[in-house]
Amino acid sequence: MAEFNNIDIVGECKNGLEAVTLIPQVRPDLVFLDIQMPGLNGFQVINKLQELKQPIPLIVFVTAFDSYAIKAFDVHALDYVLKPVDERRLKDAVDKVQLMLERKQQDGNNQKLARLVADFTGDDCEDILRKLASGEPITTNPYPDILAIKDGSEVTRVAVNDIQWIDAAGDYMCVHATDQTHIMRRTMKELEKDLDPKKFVRAHRSAMVNIKFVQKMVSHISGEYHLILNNGTELKVSRSHRDRVKEMIKL
Template identity: 75%
Template sequence: MQNKIKAMIVDDEPLARKGLAVRLEQFDNVEVVGECHNGLEAVTLIPQLQPDLVFLDIQMPGLNGFQVINKLRELNQTIPLIVFVTAYDSYAIKAFDIHALDYVLKPIDETRLSEAMDKVSTVLSMHQEGDHKHRLAKLVADFTGDDCEEILRKLASGESLDSPTYPDILAIKDGSEVTRVNVDRIQWIDAAGDYMCVHTEGDTHIMRRTMKELEEELDPKKFVRVHRSAIVNIQYVSKLVSHVSGEYHLVLNNGTELKVSRSHRDRVKDMINK
């Protein structure tokens, strides 16, 4: 009798894990050897259990699906076959047809799951794991996977996944003078009419640029838009405070307090929690 395919399920939603486990019971050649409720647990258990196949949710707290794969690679661990589980139906077809063994959409359809398992069986029987892992490695090597929706959008539209480069110096012109400001020393930027006030650790520089232009020039992993008229360097944030009124404010290391608008609140909270 053919050895069973050892499968793991990684998903932060208990009902999703249970539903997939129940559906996999119909496959006589599949044995679910473990379940993980987040990416950190998956990074620990995958090397221990050494499954042949992992059903990997993409959007999870802590480590998302892309980051799980990247972390396993960093630790020089063997990466099993991956079938992504995603709710991003508008992107999934193009994205995963190129880079993954297969994908299933939430809620999981039994017919679609059968097709995915047929593909898994074929790959395992023909020893084609190498090709799958090469494509998977290319995916995580090209992009860190920090923003799930952005990477899927780019994959689907055929855009390059190469990480953009951002300048270390911001050149600020004031009359006949140009001051070179180290970007890492910028604490926050706010708008003052038609001008931008660039606040560093000891000075405030005035420049005539739009907020949108500055936002595009600054590394989004370091700088976050907190309001229509303010951008903050996250490394200078001391704390995020919620008020009784429902408003949120960022407090910087120097005591400066900046209001966080409702439209930017989720992004700010994500940056703070990393």
Template identity: 75%
Template sequence: MKINTLIVDDEPLARKGLAMRLSDFSEINLVAQCKNGLEAVALIPQLRPDLIFLDIQMPGLNGFQVINKLRELNQPVPMVIFVTAYDTYAIKAFDAHALDYVLKPVDEERLRVAVDKVINHVSLHSESDHKQTLAKIVADFTGDDCEDILRRLASGEVLNTTQYGDVLAIKDGTEVTRVSLADVQWIDAAGDYMCVHALEQTHIMRRTMKELEEELDPRVFVRVHRSAIVNIKYVQKLVSHVSGEYHLILSNGTELKVSRSHRDNVKSMINNW
């Protein structure tokens, strides 16, 4: 059994050290090394390796973004062994989700465990299981903040495998506030910014309405006019006025106008909720 393998790491010494250790495994056929995520995204479709040792923190594209980019390009994602320096988070996160990982500096015994897992995957024809597990890690994340992803996994969060997440990450300078979408009542536009009205407070984020709408589950969030989206579970009633206009009354008393172009969709969602 030969497993064609690619190393992706921005640290030359880390690449060299891992390559030397992998030379001790007769099952591993090292086909190439990449010094960053951009190189990996370009090379993986050409070489189609069975396995990649993927560093998480890299400039340009980090490890999570490499996986996301391959999926966006409809390219097959090889089996992945993550390489990380985040000991505390990695052990809890990847053990809990049955993913393979090795810590920097790479330990020979731990490397053998990871390679054995890959061999078992290949021999049992369970690559699809590995990819499904991998999808759980990246499906709801942009991959922009590696530490945040690792912390979230290590805390035991249940990850959603649908394309829609359950948390909205709102950046404010160097801080990121994670707002549960279940608590978001409605969102409206204020110039170049979005006002996210949650149960406890209103958050401001710099996004376009179109970008935000694409991230929200259309079974829960409905566009009511060009500058507002409403969480349907907070709609108390739909009121028609003598002028022919429709307005939504939310459970907190907020009243929002429904434009003609969105009226039928809003009525349908309310009737089926």
């Protein structure tokens, strides 16, 4: 096959038994498999590999009998070539194999990319694959889903979506999640950079709230506004942050 510079021959077999042994060893992308062979015929080679739970490479059957063609495709052969082999027909088969390998590689790349984006954004992997296939843009969320809170030698992973509000206590931040309150040594400004501004908003200089846990916003006779959370917690809204809070809760 010197004229096919995109093909490297990694092995040859004299019969079907040798093929069953060699194919799992060298794991070729493509096998040209004669249907009529001593020991095991081409179809039996495929069946034996399946019984052994071995990956099946792309198969191009070679046969002297056109009647085998239909059966060849029953075992998922990519193509078949009749003997004596016509060079043009062989080239067509090789081109088909090349196209299939390129598609498999692209599908593999898409799968890896989809898993990477899904891990990074929390989006659904199948939805990302659909977007890749249709050419839709994939947007990524630069904000983490997990907040790592260090306490001595321990690190607690807190889901950002479970954080209800955060307030300052001296040099520490009190992170109030649905299950418990966690203490961490960071500034409000640092935390604000790590949290999605579409979900979290400053209520005043020393407190930030997750909008999804806000039940309502109420005004007092004094003119002050307060946020009431689902768990009954009441947070004061400072004048400088009032407009932004109203915008976030769609008032």
